[in-house]
Amino acid sequence: MSATPAGELDPAEIVGHFINNAEVADDNRPLPVSNPATGRTVRHVAMASRRTVEEAITAAQAAFPAWRNTPAAKRARVMFRFKELLERHAEEICAALTEEHGKVFDDAMGEFGRGVEVVDYACGIPELLKGEYSRNVGPGIDSWSDFQPLGVVAGITPFNFPAMVPMWMYPIAIACGNTFVLKPSEKDPTAPLICARLLREAGLPDGVFNVVNGDKEAVDTLLHDDRVQAVSFVGSTPVAEYIYSTGTANGKRVQALGGAKNHAVVMPDADVGNAVSALMGAAFGSCGERCMAISVAVCVGDEVGDEVVAKLSEQIGDLRVGDGMDTSSQMGPLVTKDHFDKVRAYVDLGVEEGANLVCDGRALVVEGREEGFFLGPCLFDGVTTDMRIYKEEIFGPVLCVVRAESEEQAVQMIDGHEYGNGTCIFTRDGEAARYFADNVDVGMVGINVPLPVPVAYHSFGGWKRSLFGDLFAYGPDGVRFYTRRKTITQRWPSGGVREKAQFSFPGRQ
Numbered sequence: 336m337s338a339t340p341a342g343e344l345d346p347a348e349i350v351g352h353f354i355n356n357a358e359v360a361d362d363n364r365p366l367p368v369s370n371p372a373t374g375r376t377v378r379h380v381a382m383a384s385r386r387t388v389e390e391a392i393t394a395a396q397a398a399f400p401a402w403r404n405t406p407a408a409k410r411a412r413v414m415f416r417f418k419e420l421l422e423r424h425a426e427e428i429c430a431a432l433t434e435e436h437g438k439v440f441d442d443a444m445g446e447f448g449r450g451v452e453v454v455d456y457a458c459g460i461p462e463l464l465k466g467e468y469s470r471n472v473g474p475g476i477d478s479w480s481d482f483q484p485l486g487v488v489a490g491i492t493p494f495n496f497p498a499m500v501p502m503w504m505y506p507i508a509i510a511c512g513n514t515f516v517l518k519p520s521e522k523d524p525t526a527p528l529i530c531a532r533l534l535r536e537a538g539l540p541d542g543v544f545n546v547v548n549g550d551k552e553a554v555d556t557l558l559h560d561d562r563v564q565a566v567s568f569v570g571s572t573p574v575a576e577y578i579y580s581t582g583t584a585n586g587k588r589v590q591a592l593g594g595a596k597n598h599a600v601v602m603p604d605a606d607v608g609n610a611v612s613a614l615m616g617a618a619f620g621s622c623g624e625r626c627m628a629i630s631v632a633v634c635v636g637d638e639v640g641d642e643v644v645a646k647l648s649e650q651i652g653d654l655r656v657g658d659g660m661d662t663s664s665q666m667g668p669l670v671t672k673d674h675f676d677k678v679r680a681y682v683d684l685g686v687e688e689g690a691n692l693v694c695d696g697r698a699l700v701v702e703g704r705e706e707g708f709f710l711g712p713c714l715f716d717g718v719t720t721d722m723r724i725y726k727e728e729i730f731g732p733v734l735c736v737v738r739a740e741s742e743e744q745a746v747q748m749i750d751g752h753e754y755g756n757g758t759c760i761f762t763r764d765g766e767a768a769r770y771f772a773d774n775v776d777v778g779m780v781g782i783n784v785p786l787p788v789p790v791a792y793h794s795f796g797g798w799k800r801s802l803f804g805d806l807f808a809y810g811p812d813g814v815r816f817y818t819r820r821k822t823i824t825q826r827w828p829s830g831g832v833r834e835k836a837q838f839s840f841p842g843r844q
Contacts, residue, residue, distance in 0.1 A: 346378060346379070348378045348379065349362050349379045349380070350378055350379065350380040350381065350524050350528065351381050352383055352391070352545075352546055352547045352548055353528055353544075353546040354391045354394050354542075354546075354547070355394040355541045355542045356535045356542070359387070361381035361387060363382055363383065364381065364382040365380065366379060366380055366382060367379055368521075368522065368523070368524065368525075369671060370434050371435075371436070371437035371708045372658040372660070372667060372668050372701075373658075373704060373706060373707055374672070374706035374708065377434065378525075380524045382521065382548065382552065382553070383518075383548055384552065385552060385553075385556045387553075388547050388549065388552075388553050388556040388557060388560075389556065389560065391516045391545040391546075392556075392557075392562050392563060394541070395487040395514035396486070397542055398514045399484075399486050399513070399514045401540065402509075402512060402540060402543050403483075403513075405512070407464055410460060410512065411457075411510060413509075413538050413539050414457045414460070416536075416537035417454060417537040417539075418458065420536055421447075421451050421454065421530070421533060422451065425447055427529065428447055428530070429446075429447050430443075430660070431525040431526045432447070432497060432523065432526055433659040433667070435522065435523035435524070435526075436495070436522070436624075437659055437668040438621045438622070438659055439662075439666065439667050440659055441662070442621050442667075443659070446498055446499045447498050447499065449788070450496075450498050450502030450503070452790065453503055453507065453791045456506075456507070457509075457510040460507075460511065460814075463811075464482050464511065464818070466479055466480040466481045472824070473826070473841075475826050476825070476826040477824070477825055478822065478823065478825075479822070479823055480820050480821065480822045481822075482814070482818040482819070482820055482821075483512070483818060483821055484512030484817065485588065485817060485819060486513060486514070486562070487513070487514050487515075487516065487562050487564060488508050488513045488514070488515055488565040488566070488567070488817060489515070489516045489517070489567070490505060490517045490518070490567045491557070491567070491569075491570070492518070492527075493569050494520035494523055494624075495621065495625060495626070495670070495730075497519060497520060497523040497525075498527070500569050501517055501519060503567075503569070503809045503813070504809075504813075507814060509543060509544060511814060511817045511818050513564075513817055514544070515544050516545045516546075516547060516563070517531075517544070517545065517547070518546075518547055518548070518549055518553050518554060518557060519546065522670055523670070527546050528546060531544060531545075558581045559585055561586070565587055565588040565816065566588075567589075567808065568590070569808070570592075571594050571728070572594040572728075572753075572754070572800050574593075575591035575593035575802075575803050576591070578591045588816065590802075590803075590804035590805075590806055590808065590816055592796060592801065592802055592808060594626065594756070594801060595626045595627065595754050595756030595757060596727075596752055596753075596756075597627060597629050597754075597756055597757045597758055597759075598631040598633050598745075598749045599613075599614060599617065599633065599785060600739075600746075600758070600761065600762075601639055601761045602639070602742065602760065602761060602762040602763075603636050603638070603639050604767075605761035607639065607643060607646060608646065609761075609783075610643070611643060611646040611650060612650070613761070613785040614629055614647065614785065616785065616786075617759075617786050618630065618732070618734040619654065619665075619732045619734070621666075621667075622666055622667055622668065623678075623729070623731045623732040623733060624669065624670060624731065625786075626757075627757045627786050627788055628786075629734070629786075630728070630729060630734060630735060631725065631735045631736075632647075632734060632736045632737070633738075633745045633749070634739070635740070635741060636738075637738060640716075640738045644716050647714055648694055651712045652694075654666060654712055656711055657704065658701070658704055666712065666732065667709075668701075668708040668709045669710055669731060670708070674708070674730075675709075678730065678731030678733065679697060679710060681723075681727075681729045681733060682696075682713050684723055684724060685722065685724040688724060690717050690718045690735070691715065693716050694712060694713055694714035695711075695713060696710050696712050696713045696732065697711070697713070698711070699711035710731060712732045712733075715735045715736065716736045717736075718736060718737045719737065720737065725737065726753075728754070742760075742771065746771065746774055749776070749777060754797065754799060754800055754801045755776055755778055755798035756777065756779065756798075756801035757777060757779040757780075757781070757786070757787055757788075757797065758775055758777040758780055759781030759782070759783070759784055759785050759787060760782060761783055762783070776798060777797065778797035778798040779795070779796070779797065789810065791810060793811075794808060794811055794813065795808045795810070796808055796812070
């Protein structure tokens, strides 16, 4: 049984841009977009020139004055209509995700649903933008705060969640009264364009939301243009650091979410069967191409380690890998041939470094999809913290098992890593869980929850070199990132009363 595909377009078709509520044709430096399951080019995507990006910024700047003065309730109504249209077009969007990214259709639907949750949150913007008011802070003096939009803001998003991660950004930014320029990944450009069309259908005015497909030229244009007030980014740590340093040097507010090496600690008292099932989904779901994927299992004690490795090996043997549009598939291909080669090279490296490759997915061939970018799940045991496969983000279906003698040693191991995005612990012991949550140096923590991705009304972000900037993505931090506080203090003197000049600093009276 297979889900209904969106239909492959002519490979000669070139995906352009979306500026001022119109699709802009562009044949500038077109790059191929492949279906990872077949290896075939399904369309091309144009790389925006500096001039094209500047046109998008100009459209956003022109739209800002009217949009910022649109009542928050009217902006919310656009978000409500957008949410309804998203749900109506869910299968179309998710089929595009599967066709261009490769993730299985059910996983695409899960990604999509988590993105729509942020649109839900943005629908409450009239409440979220309510300021604070204090009456009579001094004789006849009132004071209040207001949260005002920044202006033109931009988002630069990765290939692994082409629908959800942009939705972490633009629904809240737009609802707050900003205008937006999105630079999505060139590897899977269709879903963001579908969403742009739906926003137009929902009644969003011209220029409020714009999409430019592109590469570093487009990114650098956004980072250096004075009209762009803020930049949100999700991707690898080296690029996140570049985005943050360049953007802030140009006077922009920046939140740049980077890489991860997420550890799962399995305690001696854990329900190992359930823990292993959770690890399977967290390590190999979406072919490991998640910033929250579990890539290291820290087993406390050799007995636990041996049991975890044995049960993982058994379940890996039963894992169904195939075309994401086949509903029997549990894991699809890697996104591109280049990324396939990179991940496979890490598996080769792990063998060279002396780790024990318990499950080797390098020889996997999917019948009928021999040209696809399929790598089977790989499991390493005997991994040590000095190995590159432990230290570096692989971003593929590779799980490393390390051993620790105690929970304290496991926490020290996690704290010693450069990344601090997500982590989890499997235990039945409340004291152990509390110690772990209180002490581990990581931004998002799960207790018997392998992928502790916060819901839309909380905020998403890591610590250490997993985040550059002060505010997390979406949720309350998202509202604060896309607004700035203005505090107003007002006094109306009594008529006919002449007041003397005061030369001391005003204090409480």
